[in-house]
Amino acid sequence: MHFPPTAKSLRNIFILSVALIASISLIGCGMPNQSGLSTQQLSVAPAQAGILASTSPTVLLFNGSGTSSPDVSAVETILYSMNLVFATANSSQIAAMSVTRLASYRLLIVPGGNSITIGNSLTKAATTNIHNAVINYGLHYLGICAGAYFGGSSIYNGLNLTSGIWFNPWTNGGRGTAKASVMISYPNQKLDQYWEDGPQLKGWGNIVGKYPDGIPSMVEGFSGKGWVILCGFHPEAPSTWRTGMTFSTSVATDNAYARTMISAALNGTSLLHY
Numbered sequence: 467m468h469f470p471p472t473a474k475s476l477r478n479i480f481i482l483s484v485a486l487i488a489s490i491s492l493i494g495c496g497m498p499n500q501s502g503l504s505t506q507q508l509s510v511a512p513a514q515a516g517i518l519a520s521t522s523p524t525v526l527l528f529n530g531s532g533t534s535s536p537d538v539s540a541v542e543t544i545l546y547s548m549n550l551v552f553a554t555a556n557s558s559q560i561a562a563m564s565v566t567r568l569a570s571y572r573l574l575i576v577p578g579g580n581s582i583t584i585g586n587s588l589t590k591a592a593t594t595n596i597h598n599a600v601i602n603y604g605l606h607y608l609g610i611c612a613g614a615y616f617g618g619s620s621i622y623n624g625l626n627l628t629s630g631i632w633f634n635p636w637t638n639g640g641r642g643t644a645k646a647s648v649m650i651s652y653p654n655q656k657l658d659q660y661w662e663d664g665p666q667l668k669g670w671g672n673i674v675g676k677y678p679d680g681i682p683s684m685v686e687g688f689s690g691k692g693w694v695i696l697c698g699f700h701p702e703a704p705s706t707w708r709t710g711m712t713f714s715t716s717v718a719t720d721n722a723y724a725r726t727m728i729s730a731a732l733n734g735t736s737l738l739h740y
Contacts, residue, residue, distance in 0.1 A: 495534075495578045495611030495663040495698075523553040525732065526571040530557030532583030532612065533576070540702045541577050541610070544724045550732075561592035568595060569603035573732045576613030578662070578700060584616050585623035597625050601690030608731035611664045614696035618670070627689040628696075633665035636677055636698060647711045650683055650699060651676045653738045657723060658715040660707050664698035671696070672739040686730070686737060693734035701727060 525545060529538045538554075545552050553571070555563070568574070574596065576584065585593065599605040607627060609617035618633045619626040635643050643663040650659045652675050666677070671687030671694070683698045700707070701724035705717045713720075730737050 495581070495615070495665075521551050522570075523551045524572040525550055525552035526560075526568070526574045527552050527554045528556075528560060528574065528576045528584075528613075529554045530560060530584070531587035532581070532585075533579040534612075536707075537578040537610070537700070537702070540700070540704055540707075541575060543704065544702045544721060544728060547721075548725055548728065550728075557587045557592075560596070561589050563592075563595065565595045565599045565603065568599035569605050571605060573606045573608060573728075574600075575608045575728070575731070576610070576616055577702075578611035578613065581612040581615035581620060581624075582622045584612055585620055588623060590623060593623050593625055597627065600625070600627055600692035600694065604691035604693075606693045606731055606734055607689070607695070608728065609694075609696045610702070611662070611698060611700060614667065614698055615665050617694060617696050618665075627692070627694050628670040629689075631670040633667055633696075635663060636661075636666040636681060636683070638677075639679060645707075645711070647708075647713045648683075648699060649678055649714075651678075653740055657701075657720060658713040659699040659701055659720055659723075660703035660711075660713075661699040664700075665696075667696055667698055672736070674737045674739045675699075676740070684727075686739065693731065695727060695731045695737070697727060 527538065527541060527545070600607050607617060615624070615633055617625050618628045619630045620632055624632070637643060638646055638648065638661070645660070645662040647658050648661040650657050664683070667682040667685045671685035673682045674686055675682070675684035677683045684696065686693070686695045688694070701720045703720065708717070727737070
């Protein structure tokens with residue numbers, strides 16, 4: 467169970483009933499796709515810690531096998547800053563959820579990591595349930611980097627929220643998939659964003675952001691009844707990820723866009739797009 471620093475008084479109430487679950491992985495986002503309920507952790511933003519008993523989480527953050535623990539933490543930090551109540555679930559926990567249980571949340575977030583491991587660590591029944599919760603029940607989905615690969619039609623047990631479209635890596639102008647500062651173009655602004663092995667998102671949805679070569683880096687659209695946002699980079703990245711790189715955009719500005727992205731995904735609203 468996650469408790470914010472100001473929620474020490476709640477720890478004694480729940481410490482006996484919930485086990486701490488941690489996942490360890492790399493930050494890197496994933497691999498090319500087609501080229502070649504059990505107990506949950508409940509997290510409460512500090513402003514809402516006092517009303518835990520009467521508040522249900524609207525966001526489910528996946529932290530299972532294949533996800534990057536630093537990126538899970540980065541997304542949690544953004545969610546806390548938005549005063550959102552959220553639950554987390556690992557691979558076995560999300561696999562135990564029915565379609566209707568999944569659909570009791572408004573938004574599922576799958577962060578960065580390794581998309582192959584994420585998919586292959588879930589049963590086909592689990593990914594089918596997530597797919598159906600989005601398509602038929604209106605669960606919204608935000609996939610960041612590996613989560614974007616996983617949201618597509620990946621041969622590695624992906625969710626296929628994209629009507630058969632799969633995504634390959636963007637290669638940063640032939641410089642490979644190592645971490646980099648990349649200028650992302652939006653309809654009304656340009657922001658330097660942290661990128662590492664993220665996908666190009668051609669062929670599905672409305673284009674929200676573009677890489678420097680014009681290839682889509684962020685897309686959005688309906689998948690059945692659910693609203694889906696797929697992002698190939700990391701606006702949620704903290705300052706510690708920037709070591710050895712130069713950014714023209716501040717961490718605060720990039721993180722502010724992460725909050726805008728999450729809010730749009732949660733509420734099913736469209737971002738500015740091309």
